[in-house]
Amino acid sequence: MSAVLVTTTINGDRTEFVCETDETLLDALRNRLGLTGSKEGCGTGDCGACSVTVDGRLVCSCLVLGVEAEGCEVNTIEGMADGDVLHPLQAKFIEHAALQCGICTPGFLMAAKVLLDKNPNPSEVEIRFALAGNLCRCTGYDKIVRAVKAAAKEVRKR
Amino acid sequence: MAHDPSYTNQEFKVIGTRPPRPDGLDKVTGRAKFGADAFAPGQLVGLILRSPHPHAQIRKIDTSKAEKLQGVKAVITSADMPDLTNGNRNMLDILENCMARGRALYDGHAVAAVAAIDMPTARKALKLIKVGYEILPHVTDVDEAMKPDAPIVQPYVRTTGVEPKPKKASNVSQVTQFGHGDVEAGFKEADVIIEKSYKTEQTHQGYIEPHACLASVGPDGQGELWVTTQGHFAFREVCAKLLGMEVAKLKVTASEIGGGFGGKTHVWMEPVALALSRKANRPVKLVMSREEVFRSTGPTCSTSVDVKIGAKKDGTITAATATLRYQNGAFPAIWAMLGAMTSYACYNLKNVKTVGYDVLVNRPKVTAYRAPSAPMAAFAVESTIDQVAEAIGMSPIDFRIKNAAKEGTRASYGPKYGPIGIGPTLEAAKNHPHMRARLGKNQGRGMACGFWFNFGGQTCTDLNIGVDGTVTLTVGTVDVGGSRASLSLIAAEELGIAYERVKCNIADTGSLGHNDMTEGSRGTFSSGMATIFAARDVIEVLRERAAKTWEIPVEDVVWEGGQAVAKGKAHGNLTPLTLSDLAAASPNSGGPIAGHNEVVADGAGVSFASHICDIEVDPETGATKVIRYTVIQDAGKAIHPDYVEGQFQGGAVQGIGWALNEEYVYGEDGRLQNPGFLDYRIPVCSDLPYIDTQILEIPNPNHPYGIRGVGETSIVPPLAAIGNAVSNAAGVRMTHVPMSPPRILKAIKSEQAELAAG
Ligand code: FES
Numbered sequence A: 001m002s003a004v005l006v007t008t009t010i011n012g013d014r015t016e017f018v019c020e021t022d023e024t025l026l027d028a029l030r031n032r033l034g035l036t037g038s039k040e041g042c043g044t045g046d047c048g049a050c051s052v053t054v055d056g057r058l059v060c061s062c063l064v065l066g067v068e069a070e071g072c073e074v075n076t077i078e079g080m081a082d083g084d085v086l087h088p089l090q091a092k093f094i095e096h097a098a099l100q101c102g103i104c105t106p107g108f109l110m111a112a113k114v115l116l117d118k119n120p121n122p123s124e125v126e127i128r129f130a131l132a133g134n135l136c137r138c139t140g141y142d143k144i145v146r147a148v149k150a151a152a153k154e155v156r157k158r
Numbered sequence B: 001m002a003h004d005p006s007y008t009n010q011e012f013k014v015i016g017t018r019p020p021r022p023d024g025l026d027k028v029t030g031r032a033k034f035g036a037d038a039f040a041p042g043q044l045v046g047l048i049l050r051s052p053h054p055h056a057q058i059r060k061i062d063t064s065k066a067e068k069l070q071g072v073k074a075v076i077t078s079a080d081m082p083d084l085t086n087g088n089r090n091m092l093d094i095l096e097n098c099m100a101r102g103r104a105l106y107d108g109h110a111v112a113a114v115a116a117i118d119m120p121t122a123r124k125a126l127k128l129i130k131v132g133y134e135i136l137p138h139v140t141d142v143d144e145a146m147k148p149d150a151p152i153v154q155p156y157v158r159t160t161g162v163e164p165k166p167k168k169a170s171n172v173s174q175v176t177q178f179g180h181g182d183v184e185a186g187f188k189e190a191d192v193i194i195e196k197s198y199k200t201e202q203t204h205q206g207y208i209e210p211h212a213c214l215a216s217v218g219p220d221g222q223g224e225l226w227v228t229t230q231g232h233f234a235f236r237e238v239c240a241k242l243l244g245m246e247v248a249k250l251k252v253t254a255s256e257i258g259g260g261f262g263g264k265t266h267v268w269m270e271p272v273a274l275a276l277s278r279k280a281n282r283p284v285k286l287v288m289s290r291e292e293v294f295r296s297t298g299p300t301c302s303t304s305v306d307v308k309i310g311a312k313k314d315g316t317i318t319a320a321t322a323t324l325r326y327q328n329g330a331f332p333a334i335w336a337m338l339g340a341m342t343s344y345a346c347y348n349l350k351n352v353k354t355v356g357y358d359v360l361v362n363r364p365k366v367t368a369y370r371a372p373s374a375p376m377a378a379f380a381v382e383s384t385i386d387q388v389a390e391a392i393g394m395s396p397i398d399f400r401i402k403n404a405a406k407e408g409t410r411a412s413y414g415p416k417y418g419p420i421g422i423g424p425t426l427e428a429a430k431n432h433p434h435m436r437a438r439l440g441k442n443q444g445r446g447m448a449c450g451f452w453f454n455f456g457g458q459t460c461t462d463l464n465i466g467v468d469g470t471v472t473l474t475v476g477t478v479d480v481g482g483s484r485a486s487l488s489l490i491a492a493e494e495l496g497i498a499y500e501r502v503k504c505n506i507a508d509t510g511s512l513g514h515n516d517m518t519e520g521s522r523g524t525f526s527s528g529m530a531t532i533f534a535a536r537d538v539i540e541v542l543r544e545r546a547a548k549t550w551e552i553p554v555e556d557v558v559w560e561g562g563q564a565v566a567k568g569k570a571h572g573n574l575t576p577l578t579l580s581d582l583a584a585a586s587p588n589s590g591g592p593i594a595g596h597n598e599v600v601a602d603g604a605g606v607s608f609a610s611h612i613c614d615i616e617v618d619p620e621t622g623a624t625k626v627i628r629y630t631v632i633q634d635a636g637k638a639i640h641p642d643y644v645e646g647q648f649q650g651g652a653v654q655g656i657g658w659a660l661n662e663e664y665v666y667g668e669d670g671r672l673q674n675p676g677f678l679d680y681r682i683p684v685c686s687d688l689p690y691i692d693t694q695i696l697e698i699p700n701p702n703h704p705y706g707i708r709g710v711g712e713t714s715i716v717p718p719l720a721a722i723g724n725a726v727s728n729a730a731g732v733r734m735t736h737v738p739m740s741p742p743r744i745l746k747a748i749k750s751e752q753a754e755l756a757a758g
C-alpha cells in the first residue's frame, strides 16, 4: 500500500483525495469522492463512458492515474450544469430523447461539450467523428447527433 | 406518421405526444444510480476466478492460501453453493453456470470467488487460489458439435423430439419441427428452386453497463440485492431458490439499467455475490469487467442454416423449407426452436417445413438478444427470397408483397393471424423515397422483412392519488428505454390530466406483486395494460367519492376531462369536482384513493418490419459503408414516438454491427480471442448515417390502446437487408455474417476466379 495525497480542483472546487499510485482517476472519482456520474464501461479506453476533462482536455479517466490529476483542473458530468441551469447539451439531450438507458450519456455530454467549446458550429460529420470515441448501444446515435446540433445552435445564441 | 383510420377510431389527447422523460434530468447530470453506483456500510469487493480452459475436469481447488491472506473475508467454490434445486434440471443448470461443479464448460466459466476489503486484496487472493484442471477435448463450432465423434458437452443430455428416444448422450439437446402442407409436392410445382446454406457468427448484446450488484445477506436469513437487471422479481425467485432463502426475505431493487437487450434477463453472478455476502456476513459489491462480460455472459447463438424455396414464374412460393442449427453454449435451450418458428412468419405459404437443432458447445450459455433467434433465420430466408425473386425476374419488393402473410393467414409456426402489419410495411417500403434515391458507384440496395411474436405475461401495478391530486404510478417492469415516460402518458390519458402530474416509479420486490421481466417487448404493452386498468379502478373510486359528496347515485357521475361531472337534469347546477378537489377531500371522504391491477397480459400483438438499406463496398479492400438506412415497422400504437423511433434505430444499428463487424472469435485452444470493445467492434457514430424511421400503427385488437410492443423486431431484418445490399453492390452472394472486409474480399476474389475460369 502506497497511498498518496492528491490536490486538485474538481468542478471548480479545491479537492483533496488519497489514492494508491496505481489507482485510476476513474476509481478515485467514483470510489473515493462519490462522483459516480462517470461510468466504467470497459476500463480499457474503448467506450468513453468515463470521459472527463483534465485541464480542458478530454480524457478517458480509466486510462489516467489518480495521481496524474495533481495540480490539475478536472471537470466531470456532475459539474456541467450551472447551478439550476442545465447546459444546452443537457437540455437538448432530454428534449431530443438522445438517451435510452443513459449509461453512455455522461461520456457523450463531456465529449460533445469539448467539441462545442472548440467549434460551436460543427457539421454532422464533425459531430460524428468527435463522438466516435464514445459507444452507445441503445440509440444508434441518430438522436444524439441531432441533439448536439440543436445544442450547438443554442450555444451560438449565447 | 402513417395512420390507417380503418383500424381504429380512438382519439387520444396525450398519447402520441413527446414530453421529456421523468428520469432525464438525473441521467444528464450523473445523478442516476446504475448497478455499480451503490455503496453499503462495510461493503466488500467481490471477484470471480474463471476457467481459462474451454473444457476441463476440476480435480481440486485449494483456497487455503487465499483464505489466510490478510483482508480476505470469504472464499467460495461450488461447495458453498450446494444443489438445492430438488431435481429441477433447469435450475441446476443456472446454478452450474454461476459456479462450475466439477467441470469447467467454457472459457470464462466461474470456478471460485472471493470477497475482500478492497480490490488489490481481492486480486491477490484470486491469484492464491490453486485449481487443478484436467483438460478435456472441446468443441466450439455448431456443425462440428453435431458430428458423431464430437466431445460431449453435457453427458446428461439425450436428444428430445426424435423417435426412438436415444439412449446415448448427444450435443443435440432437442429437435423441433414446424410447418404445414406437403413441401415435396410443393417443390414439384415450382418453376424455380433455390437452395443455399448460410452461417452467422456469435455476437454479444454489448450493453455498455457491465453486470453489477450489491448483495447483503445476514445470518437471520434476510437479504437485499441491488442489481442491474431486466427483471428483479425473477432474479429474486431464482436467487432465493438457489440459495435456499425464502422469497419474501430477499428484497431485490432494480438499479437504473445501462442496457440489457435480453442479456440482463438472466442471473450470472448475483447468486455468487449473495453467497459471498452470506459467508462473510458483510455486504459484497460484485462488478464484472468488460472481459468477463464477453467471456461469461449472454451472447447470442452462432448458427448454420440451410434454406430451400421454390416458386412459380408468376411469383407464388410453392414450398419452403429450412434446417436450422443453433448453438446454445454449454446449456440446453430453445434457440433453434425459436428460429424454426420465426423463419417464414412473414409469408403466406401453402407448404412449409422448418426443423431446428439446438446444439451444445463449449461456449458461454446463450441468452436472449432482442428478438432472439429471429435475425439469423431471417438472414437465411430473406437472402434466399431475393435470389428466388431474381431468378424469376421479379423485383424483391413485389415478390415479397405477393407472398406476404395477411389477416387470416396460417402462420408457419401454427396460429392464424389477426390484423397484421407485414403487407402495410412492405407497401410503405415500396412507396418510400429511399427506394428512388440514386445509387452511386459500388453501391447496392437491399431490403428484408422481419417478424417477432412479442410477449405479455404477468404484471402488477399500483396507482395512488396524492392529497394534492398528483399521481404516483408504481410499476414492476424495469425501464430499459423510456417506459416510465410512456406509462405516465397512459395514466395521464386515462385520468384526463396533464402528463406532468404523474410520476412513475419502479418498485422493488417488497413493494409490489410479481412482475415478469422486461423482455419480449412487453414493458409498455403489459404495464401499459395494467396501468389502464389501475387508472380505471381509480376512476371508479373517484366517481363514488363525488357521488357521496353530492349525495347523488354513482350512476349519475361520469369521469370526463379529469373531473367528476354530474349527469342528468336534476344535477345541472353541480360544479364538477376535479381530481385535486377529490384528492384534497379524500381524508374525510373515505381515505386514500388508490387503484390497483394485476393481470396476465395475454394477446401481445405480433409485429412486423421492413428495412431498406444502401451499402457501398470498396472492391479493393472489401470495406463497407452504410449510405442510407430506413426502418418501417408496425408499432400498433406509438405511445411516445421518440422512444419508439429510438427502439427502431437502436435495433437497426445493432443489426448493422452484427451484419458487418461483430463476431466472437474462438482460437484453436477454445479461448475467446477478442473479449474487449477494441477487437469486438460495435458500430460507432462515424460509421453511420441518420437512421430514418417510419412508424405504422395497425392496432393490436387485444390491447385497449392497440399497443404491440416495439423493442425487438427492429433487429430482425438488418442482417438480411445488409446481406442483400452488399451482394448487390459487390456482385456476389454473401452467405456468411458478419460480412467483414476480409470475408467480402474473399467472396469477390473467388467470384472473379470463377468467372475467369468459367
Ligand atoms: S471505461 Fe474508460 S473508456 Fe470505457
Ligand code: FES
Pocket: A098, A099, A100, A101, A102, A103, A104, A105, A135, A136, A137, A138, A139, B208, B258, B259
Ligand atoms: S443510451 Fe444506452 S448506451 Fe447509450
